[in-house]
Structure formats: structure tokens, C-alpha cells
Amino acid sequence: MNENFLKFPHGTSLKAARLDQFLGYHIRRTSKAIQADLSKTLMEFDLRMITFSALLVIEEFSGLRQSQFAEILEIERPNMAVIVDELENKNWINKEKTPSDKRAYALSLTPEGRAVLQEASKAVEAHEARLFRGISPEDSTHFRSILELITTNYYEGKL
Amino acid sequence: MNENFLKFPHGTSLKAARLDQFLGYHIRRTSKAIQADLSKTLMEFDLRMITFSALLVIEEFSGLRQSQFAEILEIERPNMAVIVDELENKNWINKEKTPSDKRAYALSLTPEGRAVLQEASKAVEAHEARLFRGISPEDSTHFRSILELITTNYYEGKL
DNA sequence: TATTGTTATACTCTATAACTATA
DNA sequence: TATAGTTATAGAGTATAACAATA
Secondary structure, eight states: OOGGGGGGGOSSSSOOOHHHTTTTHHHHEEEHHHHHHHHHHHTTTTTHHHHHHHHHHHHHHHOOHHHHHHHHHTOOHHHHHHHHHHHHTTTOEEEEEOOOOOEEEEEOOOOOHHHHHHHHHHHHHHHHHHTTTTHHHHHHHHHHHHHHHHHHHHHHTTT | OGGGGGGOOOOOOOHHHHHHHHHHHHHHHHHHHHHHHHHHHTTTTTOOOHHHHHHHHHHHTOOHHHHHHHHHHHHHHHHHHHHHHHHHHHEEEEEOOSSOTOOEEEEEEEEHHHHHHHHHHHHHHHHHHHHHHTHHHHHHHHHHHHHHHHHHHHHTTTT
16 A cells, blocks of 8 residues: 655655644754755865854954854854864864963964855855745845844843 | 953854854754754653654644654654654554554554643743744744745755 | 863764565 | 665764863
8 A cells, every 4th residue: 555645845745734833843944954955065165064154253253262263153162172173184274372371272264264265155155045046135134033033032031 | 361342142242244144044043042942841841842743743643654754754764763662652652553564553642642742732832932922923924935935945956 | 260272971863774574 | 676664873963071271
């Protein structure tokens, strides 16, 4: 007996009406799709989402300390240490002891790091253009404001 | 020397303008916030997101096979087996060999499973009301349609 | 005493390969 | 041969504890 009468597009075989009612379910599903596409996009550059983000913020805030980048990236410091190690081994970042505090390291991009970031950024922009096509600038702004509202509601509840 | 001049609300210490330009970053950030809140909400019932979703779809499609539930939940069958085991050990689901195919199991909720699901559903609805407060029904509909569009763009690109 | 960065570790989520019992 | 479910396992991602060096 074949029960493939349930086939639907989009990876789901069946529309689960109960699950469908939860907005969070859709946000999570969309987020997973974006992550899958972005991860694939970044693989070409030997980058992961977090290492790409790290290069991005290290370029933007060149010279800040490792622990501050961990805060910006919202990751724990032990995990940041591993990422910094990875990026340093690839010669994409410089890690220099700060004169004012010999425990700390100031991070910045190497020319190679900047080059990789530039190419990867183009690919990520193309990835976003692909996934977000059909969304007008006004829609996008409105959409973002709702995302903002939700995260604000979350963090306010944690105070 | 204290560099805490960077402190901002919302868990981020600094507004990373480059990261901020990527819509995917905001979706991911919001999704993580929702997941954190939902996971905490479900802990009270000894449920995780995936076990809650499983109970929900097993109630909705009572009697379907394990592998079909895996498809609906968009998880791999080995992972489904573990989840089914967990739910069965808690006596929240029945797992019955199907007469037509002795390899397969039909899943359904026990009365205990239904009771847990009912209570947990209320808590999840409260969680959503909390996180999504301030979003009008029209906003919500529009927001959902954009999420739909993005996932459609993703799955179309995979054809 | 507190903080920066490190190491080790552990837990969750997810994916794959290989097995068994049926079909 | 193919499929349903299982087992074992491996890889991410993420979190905590404990440590050395420095403040």
C-alpha cells in the first residue's frame, strides 16, 4: 500500500494545520532555509556563518579586543577563542597584544582577510537577493520592524 | 581601562552596521530569541520543541506511520525513532504495528499525551502572545506572507 | 580579587551508514 | 530489491568550569 498521497511541495509532505497556527514555527522554518542556503554559499570561501560574521565585525571595529567581539557576535568567549584561532591560522586576522593590557588581544583583518571578506560579502548579497526577491523595500522595512518588535518583546521579558 | 562605553540593550553590546544590513541576520536573531523562550516554556512540561511538535501532529494525524510523521516534522527517520521512544516511555503515545504492513507503526496519543499537549499548547499560545504582542492581525498576515515568500524562493532554487 | 583568553568537556541538534524484519 | 524502523556514530553549535597570566 502506498501512502504517498500526502506529497506537498516545499519539503513538507503534509500541511500541519495545528503547527501552522504558530507564527514561531514559520519563523523557525524560514530561518532554517536561510541558514542552509547561506552555509552553502559560504562553503565556497571556507567560511561558516559565524566566521563570516566575525570577519565582518572585525573589519568594522578594527582593533577592538577579542572579548568585545564575542559580545558583539553574542557568543561565549571560549567559542570566540576557537574562531580566532581558526581565522589566525588562515592568516585572515592579526592578533596583537594590547600595550595597555597585556592579557588582551586587539584583532584586525589582514589584507588576505579583507580580500576574502569582500568576495564572500558579494556572494552573501547575491544569496540575499535570491532569497528575498519579490520583497519590496517598503515590505522589507516593515518586515524588519516586526522582527525588531519581537526581539524587543523577548529581551524586555528577560529584565 | 574600561571599554564598557559600548554597552547597548538587547544583548548586543554594539550595533554592528555591516551585519545589520543583512536581513537574514535579523531573522536568525529573532528566531533564536523565540527558540530560547519557547524551550524555556516547554521545559515545565518536560518537552522540547520537537517533542511538542510531534505530539501536535500525532494528535492531528492520528494513526499515520512513524516515517510519515518524520516527513511532516521535516526530520530524519533515525531521529524520529529516538523521539518516538522518548514519548512512548513517557506513556504519551501509542505505537501499534499496522496490520497491513508489519514493519510499520501507527502512532496516536494516549489520554496522558492529550492532556500534556493541551496544557503545553496553552503555554505555547501564551508564549506567542507575549513575544508577538503589538503585532496587529494585518501585520501578522503580511509578515507571514513574506516568510512564505522567502521559503518558496529557497525551495524553488533547489529544484 | 577580578578579568582576558585558553583548554577541556558536555549537551543538543542534526545527518549518515549499516543493520533487521518485513514487503 | 526496496522500505520501515533501529542502532551507532559523527559533526556542528553552544554552554560551563577551571586554569594561567595579568590587572
